[in-house]
Structures are given as C-alpha cells and as structure tokens.
Amino acid sequence: MNKVAAKRLVALGAIALVSGSAFAQAGASSVQLYGIVDVGYRHISNPDPTQAASQMIGGGMSQSRWGINVSEDLGGGTKALVNLENRFTTDTGSVAGGYPNGSYFQQSWVGLQGGFGRVTLGRQYNVLFDLVTSTYASYPYSPYMEAYKPEIGFSLLARADNMVKYTAEVGPIRGALQYSFDEKAATGGKTMGGYVRYAADGLAAGLGYQDYEFASGKKIKAWTLGGSYRTGPMYFNLGYGENKVDTNLSAADAGVLGAMWGSAANGGFGGGAMFLNANKRSIYKIGAGYQVTPQLNLGAHFFHAKQSGATSAVDASVNFLTFAADYAFSKRTDAYLELDNTKIKGGNITFANGATSRNGVTVGLRHRF
Template identity: 50%
Template structure:
C-alpha cells in the first residue's frame, strides 16, 4: 500500500513538472461598431451595426512548450467570428492553424495555415496606424496582400539583432491555388523601421501573381509616420485575379473591371499617428492606387483614392472606443458594385482585447 501511494505521488509530481514546462493561452478580440455609409445604392445610404470596426473579432489559442536548451514547441489556432450575430466570419473555421519549433539561436519554423509575408510586413514594419495596424472595415492596403494567408505553408522566421527576415514556401497540393514562395527583410531599431517583401503565387494553370512592396516608418515619442509602395502583377488569364482584385474594402467595392482584366495594380500609402495623451490617439492615412488593364477596350489606367482618419480613446489597457471617417473616389473603368464612383463612411465602435 505504501509503495502504491509513493508511486502515485511520484507520478503526480512528474506530471506537475511536465505541465510547468508548457503554457496554454486563450486570447481574443471582440469589436463592434455602428457604421454609416453613403452611396450604397443610388441615392441611398446604409446604417449598420458591423462586426468589426478596427479589428475583426477572434478567439485564439497559443501553446508554448519549453523543451529546454533554448528550444520551444509552438502552436497557434485562431477562429474569426462576427460579433453582431455570432456567425463564422469565413468559410475556414480556423483562420490560422499551425505548429512550429523555436530555437533561441536559429529562429522559428512554422507549418500550416498562417499569415503570408506580405501581411506580416504591412502590419509590422509600416503599419497604417500605431494603435491598430489597419482598419478592419476600411483596409485598402490588405487588398494588396495576395489574400493575407496561405494554406500548406512552411515559414521560417529569424531575428538577428535589429534585422529580421522571413521565408515562405507553400505547396499547391492538387487543386489548391496557394502554391507560393517569397521572403521579407526588415530593419528596426525602435525609431527607424524599413524593409520590403516579395511573394509569388501560382495557380493550377501555372499563371502567376507577383507582389512586391517596400516602405518604412519613423517613431519618435508620440509621433509615428509611415510611407510605403506596393505592386501586384498578374499573368494574363490568371485564375487568382478574381480572388485578389475582387475588392479593397471588404467586398463593398470592386477595383476591377470587365472580369479578369487586371494586368498590374500599384498603391502608394502614407500616414501619421499622434498620441495626444497616454489614452488618446489620432491618426490619418491616405492610399492612392492605379490599375492597368489587359483589355484594349478599357482605359489604359484606372485610379482610386482612399482616405481615413481615426480617433481612439483607451479606457484601459484592454478596452478602447474609436471614431472613424473615410472617403473613397474611383475614376476610369472601376467603380463600386452599384456603379457609384464616390463613397463616404463613418463609424463609432468599442473594442475589447483579452
């Protein structure tokens, strides 16, 4: 009996030690906003409660296991949902689902569905706003990121002093349109940050989309300034044109024309954020896009101008409220889905992060 009791005690102690080496973190964001949008239909405007103003609502799990010797195992699973009605935000329940290994000396390897290198550099090196890398309800720059995520990906991430890099590879695997290869490189010393990225995605017909971006940012006390440039080039007949040019504003708009007619899209982006007080931030951002068409029947280039300004007040380290206004103007062969070429918007919302 004593031997059995001792064995149970040893097992319990070893189990506790094993759990002590591993941590599981539940995290999330719940964001909702009341939004007013003009020209949603000819002569009409919309008043909505939208499920994400600054951020898309999400629930995620991070797992870290310290295996000793500077080596860790990592897991991330992240689900996105609509806070206005509780429905799933996308067809894929897990917007991220990957497992990886991290070495204190050599960096990380991640395997699975995850953000691509374009999204990573847009939201880190020259994010549009300091307090939120982009506006979920109004995000032209994310429309340049080749879908923001790729399936079947192997990604390497390494930090060497002030220099950081990533390499991305993903297999097409049969009918998947996500065969890709790319890299990013950036430098950041806390004040200056600059870098660039290149990603090539190939469809099942062998047609390619080539995306390039470069830019930088400057941070000094309460001031944050960023400037960047991006380009997407499409092979004629690319099966990915519909997915990558269907809209820059959550499917509210179509910066495309006559179906698969896009040869090239460029975007110049710049903005400034200023922290007036520890709780109160204001920011503004401007995006200018040009689109070259493949069809001779269309104008050589179409243009789009986007502008947004945000005031954000933090009630605490986890809860903030915000006011946002935006304006969009199209010219050439592109327009909103209802034919309008101009649209304004405004929203007020609350976001909680845990």
C-alpha cells in the same frame, strides 16, 4: 550492503532525481487564451445594389477573434509553439471564414523556435502581411482599420494554407521565407516568398516579395517596400505595394483574384469584370499618427492606387482618405471613430451602382483579452 554499493546507489539516485527534475523543467508549458470582441456601426453613401447603407458590423477596428497560444520548453533554448485562432462576426456570431470555402481557424499552425530561428507549419499569415503590419502598419495600436483597409487588398489574401515558414532574427534585422503547397486544389495556392526588415531606435523599414500560383499554373506576383518612424507621441509611415498578374486567367483563377482585390473593406476598388481584366495594380500609402493623451490616439492616411491592362479600357486610379480617432477607457477596452472617402478616377471604372465617389463613417467599441 557495503559502503561502495551504498555510495553507488546514492549517486544513481541523485542522477535520477536531477534528470527527472530537468525533464520536468524542459517540459514546462503554458497555454494562453486570448481574443478581441469588436462591434461597430458603419454608414456609407452611394451603396451598391447588394449593400446596405447603414449596418451593424462585427468588427470595425479589428476583426473579432479568439485564439489559443501554446508554448512548451523543450530545453536547450528550444520551444514548441502552437497557435489556433478563430475569427467571427460579433453582430451575428457567425464564423468569419476565408476564401474560398470558409475556415473555422484562420490560423492553425505548429512550430519550433530556438537559436536557429523559428519554423512554423500550417495555415498562417503570409510574408507580405507580416512585413507590412510589423514594419509600416497604418496604426501602431491596430495595424489597420478592419472596416476600411485598402492596403490589405494587395497582400494576396493575407494568409496561406499548407505553409512552411522560416523566420530568423539577428540584432535589428529580421528575415523570413515561406513556401506553401497547392495540393491540387481547385483554387491553386502554391506560394513562395520572403522579406527582410530592419528596426531600431524608432525606425523600421523592409522589403518583401511573394507570388501565388493559380490552379492553371498562372501566377500573381507581389512586392512591397516601406518604413515607419516613431518619436515621442508622433508616428509616421509610408509604403508601396504592387501586384502583377498573368493574362488570360481561367474562371477559377479570376474567382481567386476577385477575392484578393474585390472587397468593400478594401475600399470597393474591385470585383467587376473591368477590374479583373487588369494585369497590374499598385498602391502608395502615407500616414501619420499622434497620441494626444495616454488615452487618445489620432491618425490620418492617404492611399493612391491605380491599375492597368492590355487595353486602356481597364485603366483607372483611386484615392482613399481615412481619419481615425481611438479612445482607450483601459488597457483592454477602447472606442473608435473612423471617417473615409473613396474617389475613383479614369472614366471607365465605377462602383457597381455607377458612382465614382463614396463616403463612410464607422463608430464602435472593442475589448481585448
């Protein structure tokens, strides 16, 4: 072998070595297992006929879950992302499925992230839930109280199947767009929406909109606006949300709307025919939190919601008041106490048992890994 051939062989070998190393580096990936195990005791006054006054619940502060995050470096600043997340009830070990038929994975999506932003495909959080929980959540250490969450009843089920979501961030401004296919499902499910938010120096504010198309083609349209401010140990938040529904829904449509509005965890303000005959709902929220010590957090929140329809028979309003204390034994384990009161006004709307007022108390233990 002459010197020229030898030099060429060495050069080719070096190129192959560098290329192989670059490919190995670009293909580096990480897999993270994470989760929350939360169990609590909850007692309420004036329970409905199908409710127990006292019960163990598989998620007081947070819904219990386990999940897998996957990230693969594709090179050039681009990553492939995967998330699979299962929700369960700690008290029974059962899957905590979503409407209508239950889902083993409450999130199941794959995506790409780079200088262009992030694109994710699959079952995932909708833009309303993203905006509220990231921008003016009720509690900075846990976006809301799982056992008592009136604000989540306005987020159109919080997640959507068959979704394409695009998120981009420039400095303190972040925006997102979503679209999901209904695929001729009996419950519908086509959605469109987006949000824009600003966050810097402890201040965060945002505006979001999303609709949901029922199987009949009729729609529910929702929007939200709010903000928060954090300075030292203090946290303040306020927000507004609104749902508008087309009239004369089919029975299948009403079933979906009932899942959106009717839940004991959402304050019990929904579920019956008088609730579902409303075509507009709105909610105002205001709250504050204070970190007394590195371990102890206190928070209090007030929500006012009202609904209206074609006739005054469905007009009603409700006040929700909640107080929570959370004590962290460590970075991963905490205990909590929550007190709440629900008061329905208007004369025409009541709980299923005829009562208009209900008190609740929740105490529990949570571990995050």
